[in-house]
Amino acid sequence: MATIRVVGAAIVQNGKVLCAKRGAGKTLAGAWEFPGGKIEPHETPQQALEREIQEELLCQVAIGQQVNTASYTYDFGTVELTVFICHLLSGEPRRTEHEEFRWVLPEDMPKLQWAPADHDAVTAIAAMHFEH
Numbered sequence: 836m837a838t839i840r841v842v843g844a845a846i847v848q849n850g851k852v853l854c855a856k857r858g859a860g861k862t863l864a865g866a867w868e869f870p871g872g873k874i875e876p877h878e879t880p881q882q883a884l885e886r887e888i889q890e891e892l893l894c895q896v897a898i899g900q901q902v903n904t905a906s907y908t909y910d911f912g913t914v915e916l917t918v919f920i921c922h923l924l925s926g927e928p929r930r931t932e933h934e935e936f937r938w939v940l941p942e943d944m945p946k947l948q949w950a951p952a953d954h955d956a957v958t959a960i961a962a963m964h965f966e967h
């Protein structure tokens with residue numbers, strides 16, 4: 836099975852990170868994730884992330900430091916997830932497909948039930964400190 840290349844945004848505001856709960860009826864329903872999605876063949880990871888955030892959260896982000904890339908094999912295929920630290924440029928994130936949004940302090944993020952591909956990124960971000 837082909838690898839599914841995915842990008843996720845850890846959007847930071849006031850020292851907290853936006854965590855998003857996947858909606859019912861989707862793969863990995865109810866799991867927490869970073870907003871984002873699949874990278875199209877012609878896109879860089881950053882281009883894909885800008886597009887996905889615009890489409891899914893109806894706002895614009897500045898993409899910063901790459902946190903990590905990690906792979907996890909689900910029953911439907913292998914997801915290769917790259918996570919970036921992002922900041923809001925304009926607009927406020929709005930829910931169009933997620934069940935819930937939560938702004939969470941980095942150290943509290945590991946308490947949520949994350950999609951398995953996200954665990955290393957969450958551990959890395961949990962050790963970071965952002966300006967309030």
Ligand SMILES: Nc1nc2c([nH]c(=O)n2[C@H]2C[C@H](O)[C@@H](COP(=O)(O)OP(=O)(O)OP(=O)(O)O)O2)c(=O)[nH]1
Nearest residue numbers: 841843861862868869870871872873914950952953
């Ligand atoms: N956006 C996002 N996807 C993630 C994360 N962790 C993780 O395993 N995934 C998986 C879920 C999906 O299988 C795939 C991302 O595709 P997508 O965001 O386009 O998902 P989707 O629900 O629209 O598509 P589908 O898989 O339900 O067909 O990667 C994450 O932190 N963010």
